[in-house]
Amino acid sequence: xxxxxxxxxxxxxxxxxxxxxxxxxxxxxxxxxxxxxxxxxxxxxxxxxxxxxxxxxxxxxxxxxxxxxxxxxxxxxxxxxxxxxxxxxxxxxxxxxxxxxxxxxxxxxxxxxxxxxxxxxxxxxxxxxxxxxxxxxxxxxxxxxxxxxxxxxxxxxxxxxxxxxxxxxxxxxxxxxxxxxxxxxxxxxxxxxxxxxxxxxxxxxxxxxxxxxxxxxxxxxxxxxxxxxxxxxxxxxxxxxxxxxxxxxxxxxxxxxxxxxxxxxxxxxxxxxxxxxxxxxxxxxxxxxx
Amino acid sequence: xxxxxxxxxxxxxxxxxxxxxxxxxxxxxxxxxxxxxxxxxxxxxxxxxxxxxxxxxxxxxxxxxxxxxxxxxxxxxxxxxxxxxxxxxxxxxxxxxxxxxxxxxxxxxxxxxxxxxxxxxxxxxxxxxxxxxxxxxxxxxxxxxxxxxxxxxxxxxxxxxxxxxxxxxxxxxxxxxxxxxxxxxxxxxxxxxxxxxxxxxxxxxxxxxxxxxxxxxxxxxxxxxxxxxxxxxxxxxxxxxxxxxxxxxxxxxxxxxxxxxxxxx
Numbered sequence: 001x002x003x004x005x006x007x008x009x010x011x012x013x014x015x016x017x018x019x020x021x022x023x024x025x026x027x028x029x030x031x032x033x034x035x036x037x038x039x040x041x042x043x044x045x046x047x048x049x050x051x052x053x054x055x056x057x058x059x060x061x062x063x064x065x066x067x068x069x070x071x072x073x074x075x076x077x078x079x080x081x082x083x084x085x086x087x088x089x090x091x092x093x094x095x096x097x098x099x100x101x102x103x104x105x106x107x108x109x110x111x112x113x114x115x116x117x118x119x120x121x122x123x124x125x126x127x128x129x130x131x132x133x134x135x136x137x138x139x140x141x142x143x144x145x146x147x148x149x150x151x152x153x154x155x156x157x158x159x160x161x162x163x164x165x166x167x168x169x170x171x172x173x174x175x176x177x178x179x180x181x182x183x184x185x186x187x188x189x190x191x192x193x194x195x196x197x198x199x200x201x202x203x204x205x206x207x208x209x210x211x212x213x214x215x216x217x218x219x220x221x222x223x224x225x226x227x228x229x230x231x232x233x234x235x236x237x238x239x240x241x242x243x244x245x246x247x248x249x250x251x252x253x254x255x256x257x258x259x260x261x262x263x264x265x266x267x268x269x270x271x272x273x274x275x276x277x278x279x280x281x282x283x284x285x286x287x288x289x290x
Numbered sequence: 291x292x293x294x295x296x297x298x299x300x301x302x303x304x305x306x307x308x309x310x311x312x313x314x315x316x317x318x319x320x321x322x323x324x325x326x327x328x329x330x331x332x333x334x335x336x337x338x339x340x341x342x343x344x345x346x347x348x349x350x351x352x353x354x355x356x357x358x359x360x361x362x363x364x365x366x367x368x369x370x371x372x373x374x375x376x377x378x379x380x381x382x383x384x385x386x387x388x389x390x391x392x393x394x395x396x397x398x399x400x401x402x403x404x405x406x407x408x409x410x411x412x413x414x415x416x417x418x419x420x421x422x423x424x425x426x427x428x429x430x431x432x433x434x435x436x437x438x439x440x441x442x443x444x445x446x447x448x449x450x451x452x453x454x455x456x457x458x459x460x461x462x463x464x465x466x467x468x469x470x471x472x473x474x475x476x477x478x479x480x481x482x483x484x485x486x487x488x489x490x491x492x493x494x495x496x497x498x499x500x501x502x503x504x505x506x507x508x509x510x511x512x513x514x515x516x517x518x519x520x521x522x523x524x525x526x527x528x529x530x531x532x533x534x535x536x537x538x539x540x541x542x543x544x545x546x547x548x549x550x551x552x553x554x555x
Contacts, residue, residue: 026372053416073416080415092409098402098448100421102376122422124460125452125468126398127407136460146460176347177371289359290345 001201002168004223008269011192011224012038015157018067020048022108022153022188024160024181025233027054027077028241028288030173032161032194034229037272039065040265050153052104052179054233055249058084062257063265066094070153072101076246078288083253097131099123105180107153112186119147158188161230162214163238164204165195169220172204172212175236182214191219194226196238228273228282240285245276296523298476299324299540301495301550302432303531304523306474307332309430310385315339316427317375317384323356323535324543325387325432328474330354330534331527343370357537379419382467385428388420392439392446393431395489395509396453397470397482399424400446407448417450424451425465434543436475436506443508454487476544478503479520484512493520497552522550 006014012035015021021039025031036056039047040063047065051057053074060066062084074085088094099107100122110118119137123129129136129148137149160181165171171193173181185191204213228235232242232249252260263275273279306328310318318340320329326345330353333340344354349368378384390399391414401420405411423429429451433440449458453470456462473480473489477498484490490512491503496519504511523531531540541547 071416073418075415075418081413086413089403089410089413096407098407098417100417101372101419102380102422105373105376121425121465125425125449125455125458125465126417126421127402127449128417128421145463176369179372289357 004169004220005167005198006222006224008034008038008224008226011035011222012042012044014190014222015039015042015044017044018046019156020050020154022155022158022184023049023051023056024158024179024184025054025230026052026177026179027073027075028233028246029054029177030161030175030179030230030236031056031233032159032226032229033231033233034226034269035159035192035194035224036060037265050104050108050155050184052101053082053085055082055246058082059265061085061088061094063261068095068097070097070099070104072099072104076250077290078241078243079246079250083250084257087253097133098128100128103128103148103150104153105183106150108180108183108187110150110152111154112183115152117149117151120150121147123148153187155184155188157190157192158184159192159194160184161194161196161226161235163196163236164199165193165223166199166201166204167223168201169193169217169223170201170204170213171195171220172209173214173236174209174212175234178214185215185219190221192222192224193220194224194229196227196229196235198223198225226269228279229269231276231282234288239282241288242276242282242285243288296528296550297541298495298548298550298552299543300523300528300531301520302474302476303328303331303540304527305479305493305520306387306430306432306472307336309387309472310340311336313337313340313385313428315341317341317343317378319343319384319386321386322389322432323539324434325389326356327531327534327540328387331530334530334534335527347371353534355534355536357535357539376422379423379426382427384426385430385471386423387430387432388423389432389434390420390450392442393433393473394442394444394446394453396445396455397451397487397489398446398449398453398455399431399451400448402448402450404447417448420450421452424453424468426467428469428471430470430472430474433473433475436477436503438506438508441507441509454482477506480511488512490514491517493518495520495552496522496550
């Protein structure tokens with residue numbers, strides 16, 4: 001059987017400065033935080049990130065990894081404004097391509113289909129379509145309507161957090177929303193899956209759980225074992241959002257950042273887990289109320 | 291019941307619930323507390339056919355009371371992942387009631403940035419789903435603080451939703467699903483019923499004058515005759531609102547939780 005398992009460090013060592021990277025999940029749900037923290041610790045720079053953004057964006061902005069963000073929003077839902085992302089934007093140091101949430105979906109879909117663009121009405125009538133690099137296209141049919149030609153969001157790499165994977169890259173997302181991780185993966189040349197648990201193929205629960213497989217294994221390049229690796233965001237049914245930690249993370253913007261970074265970023269995954277209260281604490285985190 | 295027995299929050303919730311009265315079996319989305327309570331009230335009273343979610347990934351047969359749920363069991367009736375939310379909204383079968391930071395005379399709104407986009411004075415959320423929402427289905431807006439910083443002269447700093455501004459439309463053609471409905475603020479209720487969909491005053495909250503609304507708005511609004519008072523919520527509505535908000539979170543929407551009838555204030 002093919003074995004795609006690599007360590008967190010090996011996975012990040014396979015990325016390069018200047019890459020365009022898609023990050024799965026949505027806001028404070030099922031973010032590949034272990035990989036995001038490992039990128040934050042690495043020597044990578046000048047990254048362009050495509051995301052339905054949560055705390056990973058602020059983390060990468062505050063550690064100087066980001067050149068450009070292609071996004072529809074950055075929010076931590078219960079703490080709507082992401083302070084580290086705001087600081088980077090307000091300092092004028094973070095370039096953006098601002099999109100509608102659905103346009104992010106559409107751009108990823110175009111890349112996944114190897115199309116240069118897909119037409120959309122979204123953005124027409126707003127400031128979105130005025131951004132450099134976006135062009136319109138006219139329907140060749142009788143309607144003659146003009147659309148935004150949403151360009152493909154081609155990714156050099158995608159990183160996603162899945163609940164279960166085998167070593168060959170067969171995986172399942174058991175959380176209630178798969179978000180757009182599938183399109184991120186299909187839009188990318190290289191896909192790094194971080195898995196809450198790596199199990200034998202027989203333990204993936206197939207065929208009953210077949211509908212929870214987001215993509216076939218040939219899409220997956222590498223599999224990283226990352227227990228509690230979505231923390232402080234939700235790990236599906238494995239654990240809920242750590243709101244207290246997100247609050248502390250938010251409060252660390254400014255003077256508190258060095259301390260936060262020392263305690264929670266510049267540490268190994270094991271030390272991180274200890275610092276945030278241990279495995280029992282993370283497992284006990286209840287689903288958030290929206 | 292006396293005239294002061296309902297709060298401004300209750301008044302706004304009851305007024306906003308009217309937005310969904312004639313919508314039939316579509317998805318009602320209320321973002322931020324007050325529009326969410328209004329959507330719940332609409333479903334429990336005037337339009338039981340409405341679809342709603344738990345705010346996450348489930349459609350619910352009954353609006354979920356906000357805040358800690360205690361023994362309340364969410365009545366899940368379907369699956370609402372974001373991909374389905376997009377499919378739904380692109381089909382037009384949704385009416386969202388949202389709370390932007392700015393609005394202009396065209397009904398264009400902003401939740402992205404204040405100031406310059408390259409280096410904003412204040413970075414907020416980003417456009418989120420606003421551009422797509424605005425051209426696919428009905429939209430209504432809530433502003434808890436009606437003033438010239440929110441009702442701006444000229445255009446909003448970053449146009450996140452299409453409005454009735456042909457200069458921004460492709461070939462001057464109105465986007466397919468553009469359909470702006472209602473604005474509820476701490477002063478009044480407005481709609482887009484003026485000439486060329488101009489913003490029009492529909493009703494004044496008790497104790498508020500037309501002049502106060504004009505002074506708080508950075509553009510001209512249409513006023514036809516003597517506007518009526520925003521209807522006071524009924525006892526039945528107040529009971530439903532209290533059930534939807536068992537912890538009284540709505541008391542924090544407006545500073546000091548003022549009464550809905552400010553004539554005696």
